[in-house]
Structures are given as structure tokens and as C-alpha cells.
Amino acid sequence: MPELSEAWRGAMPHIVGLSLMVSLSATAIAAGIGLPLGAALAMLRFRGRGAIILGANALLGLPPIVVGLGLYLLLSRSGVLGGLDLLFTPAAMVLAQTLLAIPIVTALAHRGLEPIWSRLGPAFELDGARIWQAMPHLLAIGRTQALTAVLAGFGRAISEVGAIIIVGGNIAGHTRTMTTAIALETGQGNLAFAITLGLVLIALSTAVSLVGFALAGRHAQ
Amino acid sequence: MRIWLLGLLLVGAAGPPPAVVLASTSSVENSGLLGRILPIFTQQTGIAVRVVALGTGQALAVAARGDADLVLVHDPDAERAFLDAGHGVSRRQVAWNDFVVIGPASDPAHVAGGHDAAAAFAAIRAAGAAFVSRGDRSGTDAQEKRLWRAAGLEPAQFSGGWYREIGGGMGAALNMAHAMGAYTLADRGTWLSFGNKEGVRIAVEGGDALINRYDVIVLNPAEHRPEGREPADALATWLLSAGGQAAIGAFRVRGEQLFHPG
Incomplete structure (x- = not known):
């Protein structure tokens, strides 16, 4: 047991760093797609809008294991994207978590920004050019709503294990994150250590949320 | 953001120095054996080993799709079927317990x-x-x-x-x-x-x-990524070599030998 914990002390910084790197990257990409999309859904009426809203809300419960399996089949050497050589890499894990987070950011951003826009919208003249100038204003005024959407996406990303364990492979020192390490330790019967890792994970995701809200609060003043 | 994603894809595609993806049965990884012996191999050869620990059935399925460079498993019947299907070219026993x-x-x-x-x-x-x-x-x-x-x-x-x-x-x-x-x-x-x-x-x-025998299977080069072939052969050779076998035999958990060479 002592030798095991020795090994873990060495591996921990990489595991924690990789968890944050992968999930923050996925969240940033999902925010980059989901926030403008959510804002556009709140601001505009266009063909297919209803379908996108329905789709984003339906995919809130997208099962990570299914995303992982689908992505595995695509990224596998015998899959369509096999040539990219992405399977069992951190980039594949970013991709998986991005897919999981996009519907969450989009649906929550739309839901949060729509009432703001219904108050704010009449003040803007809604032609095609101005809508893109109005969007940053909407996101700035609705930043707490946007932040909640982004943090919900981050929460999904950092906590899931089903997708990344398939496309990442839980490779020590390469694709092992907090959640896959917890799964591994539970499987080895090291329950006390697994729960300790779990508490570290909860503390980390709480810290990220606090930093997010602190930043939003500071900008509000 | 799209550019960033593309950048990530490129970083992933460019890849690091020589590495072999080893699809292994979970017991050799979870018991700590591979964590103990593979660093010796990496130190000697400069080849990194990425272990994807799965059940034998899943490890063989992953390898059959071309997603691993080498296989280390323990189900003689399934291994024979795997070789008969043309996915592997040779099977050798590396350890038993x-x-x-x-x-x-x-x-x-x-x-x-x-x-x-x-x-x-x-x-x-x-x-x-x-x-x-x-x-x-x-x-x-x-x-x-x-x-x-x-x-x-x-x-x-x-x-x-x-x-x-x-x-x-x-x-x-x-x-x-x-x-x-x-x-x-x-x-x-x-x-x-x-x-x-x-x-x-x-x-x-x-x-x-x-009796539980662990075999290493060298995969059919026609089905697998060519850059993985040389490092995979090197790892298979090392596992069967005197040095690799000695490292397997020397592995102890709480004073007990877990795997016997050969």
C-alpha cells in the first residue's frame, strides 16, 4: 500500500492537470459554439429554430457512454476518421466532452437569454447587420445566465467518465483523469483512496465555479 | 474557437515520439505488473508504452479493429479464434499464474x-x-x-x-x-x-x-498502423527476453510473487 500511494503522489499532478485541461478546453469550445447559438435562438426567428431548440433540449440527457461508443467507432482505425489517429489521445476526450457540453450550453443560454432579449430587443433595430452587434450586448447583460450555462457544461464535462474511458482508454500518464482514476481505484478495491480522489474532484469543480462567479461579479461592478 | 479545435486535432495527429499501444487484459495492469516492468523497457529502448487495460474479449475486439499495436491477454480459446480470423500472426506465452x-x-x-x-x-x-x-x-x-x-x-x-x-x-x-x-x-x-x-x-x-496463461499476440501488419509495428515487435521481443522474463518474475506485491515467467 505505501508503494502504491507513493506512485500516486507522483501521478496526481498529471491526472488533475489533464482533467482540468481536457474539461476546460471542451467547455471553452462548447461555449464558443453554444453561447452564440443560444443567443441567436433567443434573438432571431428563422427556419429550423424550433428544431434546434427541441434538439438541444432533447440532447441535455445525451448518455456519455453512447457518445463515447459513437466517437470510438468514428475514430477507430477502421472508422471514418481513423486516419486522424486521435483514438486514445486527450484530443479525443476533448471532442467527446465538447459534444456532451454543447447541447447544455446552447439550451441553457437560450432559456436564460430569451427573457432578457424580450425586454431589450425592441431597443435594437433588427436588421441583419445589427443583430451581430447586438449579440455581444445581450451576452454582456445576460452574463450570469451565460455563465450558468457554461458552468453547467463544465460540470457535465469534468464529471463524466463513460465517454472518456472509451475514447481515452484510461492510459496511465497519458489519458488518465480524475474520474477514470476513481473508476480504476474502485475496481481495485481501494475504496478509501477512490473517495479521497472524489473529494478532490468535487473541490476542484467547486473552485472552478467560484472563480467563474467571482469573475462575472467583478465585471458587474 | 474553430481554429483552436483544429489546432487540437493537429496536436493530436502530430503525436509524440515512438509509442506502442498495448491492449492488455486488466489483471496485468491493475495488479501493478505493467507499471513495474514497462518503465524498464522504456528506459532501455526509448519507446513509450500506452496500456489500454480491458477485459480479454474487449482487448481482442479493439485490436481486431486496428486500434492497438500489441495484445496481452489470457483466454486461449478466444486467442485461437482471433488468430484463425487472421488478426494476429503469432501467439507466445509470456507469463502464467x-x-x-x-x-x-x-x-x-x-x-x-x-x-x-x-x-x-x-x-x-x-x-x-x-x-x-x-x-x-x-x-x-x-x-x-x-x-x-x-x-x-x-x-x-x-x-x-x-x-x-x-x-x-x-x-x-x-x-x-x-x-x-x-x-x-x-x-x-x-x-x-x-x-x-x-x-x-x-x-x-x-x-x-x-492454470492461467498470459499470451502476447503480434498483430497482422496489414490491419494495423505501420508506425506501431516496430515498437510493438520490440516490446514483444523484450517481454520474452531474459531481461523481460526476469522483471516479470521479480514483481512482488506484499512479498508475494504474482506472475511466473514463461
């Missing part, structure tokens, strides 16, 4: 102390004692099914609450056996390095039917 039947200290089927696993399985069935089956087509799962058939029983026909297929790894099965006071079949490596075993112990061990 044995399976053990794990059971509750109360031993409701009265099998403790025996060496005949098939007879013990028949007694467990007759007593209706709880049994946890991996049910995940791993090497251990396949061995368990063979033992039931050796006892003249067909596990596919088991019904009722006593036989529970959990579809999980060795650790999950041991955790559940521990929680339910059930019997299960385990590889000795995982059992010895397992942490949560208060109230459960080895009931049956030592019979010939319980």
Missing part, C-alpha cells in the same frame, strides 16, 4: 480447502450459494464458464437469484462478492493486490484446471 475461487469466510457451500474447482462449483450450485459471474467475456469469465461445463453444468441455463452476472471487471466482481457474501472466480494477481477483502478469502486453489 493461477485462478482462485474466492468465497465468504462462512463458506455456505463447504468447499474451502479444496483443489478441484469444478467439484467446488457443483457444490456451490447444489447449495444454491450466491455466485458472482463477471459476465463480460473477459479471460476470467471464459475460464469460469469452462469450469461450470467441466462440472457438467451449463451456465447459460442458470436461473434464479443465486447466479449473478454483473457485466463488470474483476474488481467490481470482488467488491460485489464481498458485499453479498458470494463466491466468485478471480485471477490470483488481482486478488492479491485487491484492497477490499475483509470477510472473503480463497476457498479453492491449486488444481491443474486453474
Whole structure:
């Protein structure tokens, strides 16, 4: 047991760093797609809008294991994207978590920004050019709503294990994150250590949320 | 953001220095064996090894799709089928140990102390004692099914609450056996390095039917990424070499040898 914990002390910084790197990257990409999309859904009426809203809300419960399996089949050497050589890499894990987070950011951003826009919208003249100038204003005024959407996406990303364990492979020192390490330790019967890792994970995701809200609060003043 | 994503894809595609993806059965990884011996190989050759630890069935499936460079598994029947299908070109034994039947200290089927696993399985069935089956087509799962058939029983026909297929790894099965006071079949490596075993112990061990052989399979070069071939051959050669075999034999957990070379 002592030798095991020795090994873990060495591996921990990489595991924690990789968890944050992968999930923050996925969240940033999902925010980059989901926030403008959510804002556009709140601001505009266009063909297919209803379908996108329905789709984003339906995919809130997208099962990570299914995303992982689908992505595995695509990224596998015998899959369509096999040539990219992405399977069992951190980039594949970013991709998986991005897919999981996009519907969450989009649906929550739309839901949060729509009432703001219904108050704010009449003040803007809604032609095609101005809508893109109005969007940053909407996101700035609705930043707490946007932040909640982004943090919900981050929460999904950092906590899931089903997708990344398939496309990442839980490779020590390469694709092992907090959640896959917890799964591994539970499987080895090291329950006390697994729960300790779990508490570290909860503390980390709480810290990220606090930093997010602190930043939003500071900008509000 | 799109540019960033593209950048990530490119970083992933460019890849680091020589590395071999080893699809291994979970027991050699989870027991700590690979974590101990592979750094020696990496130090000698500069080749990094990325271990994807899966059940034998899944490891072979992943390799059949071209997603691994080398395979280290322990299910002779499944390995033969894999070779017959043309996915692998050679199979060599690198290590062996044995399976053990794990059971509750109360031993409701009265099998403790025996060496005949098939007879013990028949007694467990007759007593209706709880049994946890991996049910995940791993090497251990396949061995368990063979033992039931050796006892003249067909596990596919088991019904009722006593036989529970959990579809999980060795650790999950041991955790559940521990929680339910059930019997299960385990590889000795995982059992010895397992942490949560208060109230459960080895009931049956030592019979010939319980031998557990680990094989390395060199994959068909036509189906796999060419850049993985050389490092994979190097790793297979090293595992079978005097140095690799000595490293396997020297691995101990709490003073006990988990794997025997050869």
C-alpha cells in the first residue's frame, strides 16, 4: 500500500492537470459554439429554430457512454476518421466532452437569454447587420445566465467518465483523469483512496465555479 | 474557437515520439505488473508504452479493429479464434499464474480447502450459494464458464437469484462478492493486490484446471498502423527476453510473487 500511494503522489499532478485541461478546453469550445447559438435562438426567428431548440433540449440527457461508443467507432482505425489517429489521445476526450457540453450550453443560454432579449430587443433595430452587434450586448447583460450555462457544461464535462474511458482508454500518464482514476481505484478495491480522489474532484469543480462567479461579479461592478 | 479545435486535432495527429499501444487484459495492469516492468523497457529502448487495460474479449475486439499495436491477454480459446480470423500472426506465452475461487469466510457451500474447482462449483450450485459471474467475456469469465461445463453444468441455463452476472471487471466482481457474501472466480494477481477483502478469502486453489496463461499476440501488419509495428515487435521481443522474463518474475506485491515467467 505505501508503494502504491507513493506512485500516486507522483501521478496526481498529471491526472488533475489533464482533467482540468481536457474539461476546460471542451467547455471553452462548447461555449464558443453554444453561447452564440443560444443567443441567436433567443434573438432571431428563422427556419429550423424550433428544431434546434427541441434538439438541444432533447440532447441535455445525451448518455456519455453512447457518445463515447459513437466517437470510438468514428475514430477507430477502421472508422471514418481513423486516419486522424486521435483514438486514445486527450484530443479525443476533448471532442467527446465538447459534444456532451454543447447541447447544455446552447439550451441553457437560450432559456436564460430569451427573457432578457424580450425586454431589450425592441431597443435594437433588427436588421441583419445589427443583430451581430447586438449579440455581444445581450451576452454582456445576460452574463450570469451565460455563465450558468457554461458552468453547467463544465460540470457535465469534468464529471463524466463513460465517454472518456472509451475514447481515452484510461492510459496511465497519458489519458488518465480524475474520474477514470476513481473508476480504476474502485475496481481495485481501494475504496478509501477512490473517495479521497472524489473529494478532490468535487473541490476542484467547486473552485472552478467560484472563480467563474467571482469573475462575472467583478465585471458587474 | 474553430481554429483552436483544429489546432487540437493537429496536436493530436502530430503525436509524440515512438509509442506502442498495448491492449492488455486488466489483471496485468491493475495488479501493478505493467507499471513495474514497462518503465524498464522504456528506459532501455526509448519507446513509450500506452496500456489500454480491458477485459480479454474487449482487448481482442479493439485490436481486431486496428486500434492497438500489441495484445496481452489470457483466454486461449478466444486467442485461437482471433488468430484463425487472421488478426494476429503469432501467439507466445509470456507469463502464467493461477485462478482462485474466492468465497465468504462462512463458506455456505463447504468447499474451502479444496483443489478441484469444478467439484467446488457443483457444490456451490447444489447449495444454491450466491455466485458472482463477471459476465463480460473477459479471460476470467471464459475460464469460469469452462469450469461450470467441466462440472457438467451449463451456465447459460442458470436461473434464479443465486447466479449473478454483473457485466463488470474483476474488481467490481470482488467488491460485489464481498458485499453479498458470494463466491466468485478471480485471477490470483488481482486478488492479491485487491484492497477490499475483509470477510472473503480463497476457498479453492491449486488444481491443474486453474492454470492461467498470459499470451502476447503480434498483430497482422496489414490491419494495423505501420508506425506501431516496430515498437510493438520490440516490446514483444523484450517481454520474452531474459531481461523481460526476469522483471516479470521479480514483481512482488506484499512479498508475494504474482506472475511466473514463461
